[in-house]
Amino acid sequence: MGSWRWSVPLLSGLLIVLSFAVPAVSGAGAAGDALMVAAAVVAGWGIVAKAVRALAARVVGIDLLVSVAAIGAVIIGEYWEAAAVTFLFAVGHALENATLSRTRSALAELVAVAPETAVVLRDGEQAEVPAASVAAGETVLVKNGARVPVDGVVLGGTGALDEASITGESIPVEKTTGDQVFAGTVSMGGFLQVRATGVGADTALARIIHRVEEAQDAKARTAAFMDRFSAWYTPAIIVLALVFGLATGDVVLALTLLVIGCPGALVISIPVAIVAGIGRGARDGILIKGGEYLETSAKIDAVALDKTGTLTEGRPYLTDVVPLDETWSRADVLGWAARAEAGSEHPLARPIVAAARAEGLDATGLPEATEPVPGKGIVATVDGRRVAVGNLALLRDEGVPHEAAARVAGELSAAGRTPMIVAVDGRPAGVVAVADRVRPDAARMVAGLHAAGVRRVVMLTGDTRRVAEAVAARVGVDEVRADLMPEDKLAAVRDLQARGYVVAMVGDGVNDAPALATADIGVAMGAAGTGVAIETADIALMKDDLTKLPRAVGLARRTVAVMRQNIAVALGTVGALLAGVLLGGITMAAGMLVHELSVLVVIGNAMRLLRRTGTPRTGGGAARALPEGRDLERSPA
Template sequence: MFSMITSIYRHPTSRRKWLTIFSGAFITFALVAWYGFGLAGPWAPLMTTAAILAGYDIALRAWAALRLRHLSIELLVIVAATGAVFIDNYWESAAVTFLFMLGAWLESRTMSRTRGALKALIDAAPVTATVLRGGEPVEVAAHVVQLGETVLVKAGQLLPVDGEVIEGAAAVNEAAITGEPIPAEKTPGSRVFAGTLAENGLLYLRATGVGADTTLARIISRVEEAQEAKAPAQRMIESFGRWYTPAVFLLAIGSYLVTRDIELALTLLVVGCPGALVISTPVSVIAGIGRAARAGILIKGGEHLENAGRITALALDKTGTLTEGRPRLAEVVALAGQSREDVLLWAGIAETGSTHPLGRPIIEAARAQGPLPTAEALEEISGMGLIARHTGHQIAVGSHRLFDHLGIAFNAGTTDAIARLHGLGHTVVIVARDGEVVGLLGLADMPRASAKPMIDRLHALGVRRVVMLTGDQRPAAEAIARAVGVDEVHAEMMPDDKLDRIRSLKSEGLGIAMVGDGINDAPALAAADISIAMGAGGSDIAIETADIALMTDDLGKIAEAMEISRATLTNMRQNLVIAVLTVIGLLFGVYTGSIHMAGGMLIHQLSVLIVIANGMRLLRVPKAAKIGTARQIAEHVVA
């Protein structure tokens, strides 16, 4: 029993709850004794006891603030409640302390819900793991798994470590890391993360990250830091509070000196409490960061949350950001009376013996149309291409330089076709058989499917300019820009060139967000108002350095981050208006005699709860964007 009482006492939310309950009980006893049985004797002791019970926690907080030389809201309440007892106004003293304590408990309880994204992430971390030791499965604590050990994960289990699949296959729900609800298929060689859910199958993992070194642990750490970090608006409110509370004391003292009405002065202390004002911004910031974390968007603090909503220009790289980051076969041009299928077949035969990256999409496309024979002989000429022999035919596949080397000339039609493909930004692979050019292959890094919708969405949000900064050649850059709707293209840029362009955009008064990988684009990212890293799942550098880290490669998350930021800014403004109007209205009511101490405290506490409830609206995710329950984020956050 003693240990339970000690536990309750040490936990602020539990302590406030029980002090509120006991205080309310004594107030109830006093009211029943007076109005039910006409007993006046118990009134003063019961109401005083109620005030002491509720005022105990308030006095502790007031004293802690005084030791730091800070005049707190709690001090206003304690002075007012104590003064009410001395003027025999026991009901007002009990009511003020009870209502303030009730509001503090509800505020604490409700604020914990705004941190639900962090709780969901923590819940996503499994506490045990099954490892193979001596060929036998052994259950151990997740944090004691050794790097390199083999971990067994069955269907329905949460993955306890970051790792690489070495055997087995499963659909893994990675919503806890990426915010994406669609399970990812994992096979040998796939990378997996702690806290994700194996929905079926059986996986054997080689542990590459355990305990505090997992991606999930790093995200939890960053969300904790972000929810504690103060936004500029919050810092402004706290600065305001440093002189506001002393001003209320002076107002109460001045009113007493003029009117000699002690009850008026005490009531001013109560209604002047800036509780709703103080809570107005942090509740919005915490809820906004939590909402973002649920969507797989890691925002590093209140300042970055605010800044994201003020972005008017977005700069991004091409390769791997607007594009998929790997070449694909975009076009096949058949020449000399050949069919497209034959051109692709000849090219595929030659490329099967090559390890060149451009050969992979050619082989994939050739195999998609049927069996692909292997060349009988193959010669690779570095920097030029391939010469293969098959069924007595010579096949040459490569760049313009290879055909100059072989002395194979191009006719006007071939030259025009090559120029057209170059104009589209394609890398051109030329195919010849027995000394005659039979076709051209256009290879390109294709735009992501989410790129154009994202840019359209950004324009709709008021982003005036979307700028591509790339080191790639201009034709390729302009082709992608046309396809996705980019406003400006700056190609063939070095890192210093990107930095100069960011500075130039800032000099025009634009709020700049820069999307990059956190390494090559470091100077430009540092110069931008907001730095955004994409696909940060498992990336230490991106999670540590970027202001906003998107845990997946979905470009739509950039626009979603801006939408969450703007919703948070709007919510902050609404809360500030509610808080300020409440204080003004209460002060007016006190001076006109229409509001007294208990009623003023009731209205004050209601305003606090309205502000909190309004902030919590940010946690609501539209139906189309819902990713499920906490268990899968641990149950189906960023936060």
């Protein structure tokens, strides 16, 4: 494909060289003219055909300018000018195609990593089969150095996978039983047995390839404007050339104006930048839906963040165990709480039981009796003793003295924890508390957004204000909106937009769906395993890595800056050349040479986007474990 791309300009260039050489050797000037016309025909045939097809579709494009100028030059005997114009324009087309092909290399790399074969277990035997023939549910073996042929879940074994092709993460990820793996990733060591859950077009890799193809072909608003611009610009240049040609009687001047008016660099200034920007993002694990969303992302000045599962990990952890007097040890309090909660399915039961087991306490078996008390807690019979775990309302119902427990619970609650009081046989034993853990990179992400030019970072959460503000203090957001229902988050996004902000909403796409749809840009986190997120989000961050969000905003801003620079170079070149022609001194061939130089400048500028840049320098350290709130609480203590 690459050699065919350059065959036309190479053949035309060879004919031009021969047109100078043959007369010099043989003295046959007519042969030289014939070779020059042949060079113009070879280079110009495709240009004229494209112009005719465009006219048939009632589109007046840049190719029409070149066609009219070249044909006119041949008619008046300016064979060199005709050959030079078409040759240089053909070179420009070849450069454009070569550059777009190179900037699409991220997609080519993704296609290249798709494995063609898989090793599966069938009837107890290993069999190598085409990857496309693997059925969902089959067991696939992934050995050291092999590419994973399917999406799936690890059934057994351990290993490290290079997931750069999916998430943009260069550090291999350890995998063990229950972990998710993706097609196209590479085993860096170990041996994995994987149950196939997605094959062929139903893999994350296939969805990524499909999305990048669509995104790179999608037009940005600027690109659409450039199409409209060329629709009136081309007739305007033709009319200008006719007016000056008729006024001066100088046909060469008119044809030169036609050629010089061809904004070759302007034609490719936008698409080459869009494709390069989206390609760079794909390599970094950032999928941008199209040029329009890339442009909008560059204008983002407010980011709304869901708390649970975005700023925090979305899983509660045990943070505190406080005995209420010296007759109870930490182990006593945690042990009784864990054994009582062993019979509960409430989300807060799991971190208590897990922490007890981690500390070597007996949390096995089930209570003799379990009585959940909605909104208050749980009452269980453990080894014949009545154990209550819950809030103050539960203690009052049980007739348990609660003054000391209320004071400790209040202190923990004020710190953003969710406290639960433990009582045994009517006596308060202690208080345990759980909290969600703030992601280690949350503070760096918020600082990175500010460094990238985002003016306002807002937390939207259904949690209590006390819990939300505790998290906000750690991560550095500018505004907290708490106690929100999904419709309240939607209203918050609309309020930011009404205040003049271009808003990006980051959420899990479930209870945040209305807000994500309303925001100017919807961002899905950790979308590698979520086909719906890849297809529906305006931006999908393939890895569950918050720092990719400021990287995405920074990439969008750089891409739009390059687009504007390219437009300035292209228009400035055309303006200067037109002035040079009208004032005298700029010939047709010289003008085309300057045009091609401007094309090279535009291409080189866009190629800078393919270089990977670091995330904005940010301050602050890693955030520590912090609280979860109402969406986990049985009820406020």
